[in-house]
Amino acid sequence: METVSGANNWRLIVRRCGDGIEILRAVTCDAAAALPETVLDLPVTALGRHALAAGDRTAAGEEVHITCGEPPQEGWDNRTLRTLSLPRTLRRVGDYAFLNCAALRELRLYDGIVFWGGGALMNCRSLDTFRLTRVGEEQGESLAYFADELSRELDVTIVLPDGETARLIFPEYREIYEENCPAHHFDYNISGAGYPYHYCFRHKKLRIKDFDALWEAYLAMEHEADTALRLAWWRLRCPAELEIEARQRYTDYLRAHGAEAAAWLLERRDGEGLAFLLRTAELSPEALAQSCELARQQGQTEAVALLLEAQRFRRPAARKRFDL
Structure with a gap:
């Protein structure tokens, strides 16, 4: 030995x-x-x-x-x-x-x-969490294997050869076998909006563009709101190979769910992430006010300062009046 x-x-x-x-x-x-x-x-x-x-x-x-x-x-x-x-x-x-x-x-x-x-x-x-580093231009089949084997939600970070990263959330789906006694067989059903994501591979290779193309269809299906939020967030935060149109769709979603995104980041105490959110998605005045109050309740003074500054920039300038 x-x-x-x-x-x-x-x-x-x-x-x-x-x-x-x-x-x-x-x-x-x-x-x-x-x-x-x-x-x-x-x-x-x-x-x-x-x-x-x-x-x-x-x-x-x-x-x-x-x-x-x-x-x-x-x-x-x-x-x-x-x-x-x-x-x-x-x-x-x-x-x-x-x-x-x-x-x-x-x-x-x-x-x-x-x-x-x-x-x-x-x-x-x-x-449920993978960090996959590519060693060359030729992509392997490991990610396709994981997505096929595991139907649960997967959190995958891909490190490309140039050092850029893409963080992809593969939503969950469920395979259900129900006994059909009169017919003496089992019925196979799939539920959950994540199935297309787990099988968006071509010849066991992933094109991130194909992953992004599933977004609108995913939102049209019954899905978990928190999963959609994290999917959009991480795609923007780690945007390797993110095209302009897909970036805009994810940004629009975060803008429409700004209060929820800010609450999630405050829960994580992610000050850098909150600053990124405020730079990336123009939150509504209502979302900013709600987030600011939540940050105050949690005693997160730096987050309060960030949100107050964002509110100041969003506040319309007072119209000057001159009375004669």
Whole structure:
């Protein structure tokens, strides 16, 4: 067994595959962890079947322990793992690789993975946040895999090769099977306005322009207002590949729901976001007044100052009168 120091605590079982390493088993006690890019001086290129599945599992291979300080003796089962970063060198993910990682909330990875095994995300009930960094002009198929596997709302940040970011909200949809007893079969129904977003891929590749083109149809369907608000907001806040017409449609929505947007930002205590909202969408006097009062109630003095300044600029100039 080899023990090395690293940024996180890992107990690995690996095998050499040509000029790379396949991780057969990886267990951590950390809530946020990043798998190493190299093990035994070779790049990590694959995760094996059940590699990070929660619970006790065994595998035959070389043992490598990575330590960060003095690791605890308990909690080595991936059940508390919430944020996981995958290495840039990774190319393949095996079947059921993250099975039953119920606490896993966020996955950070590079868009160079060419194979995802069946059920890789099975029972990852909390997983809804992804940060996907593209490594070249050729787009991978990872995002299409996530959108197909997970019908829940997804919060996806795409980092483009030039460093620009697009943050996309894929709204939730639900697949419902209802037993039809007289006909002796199950009826399959889809509800929720998010289905078109999860399947807006062409040949498993996403064109952000196609994502933006779904907006008006989404609003025409029964949808969650808070989801629409966040979708429009993040598209404007991280606007990579956002075209002028789509930008205007999102801006119009935020302007029409200015009070709700400001309340959401005040709840998050996002002063920079509030300033961006006031610059981007011209809020109505009523929305400004309502937001200002809410900020006062919450004791957010900087937000109050921002809103008062916006009110001053929106207030019509007093007409001068000269009485003779």
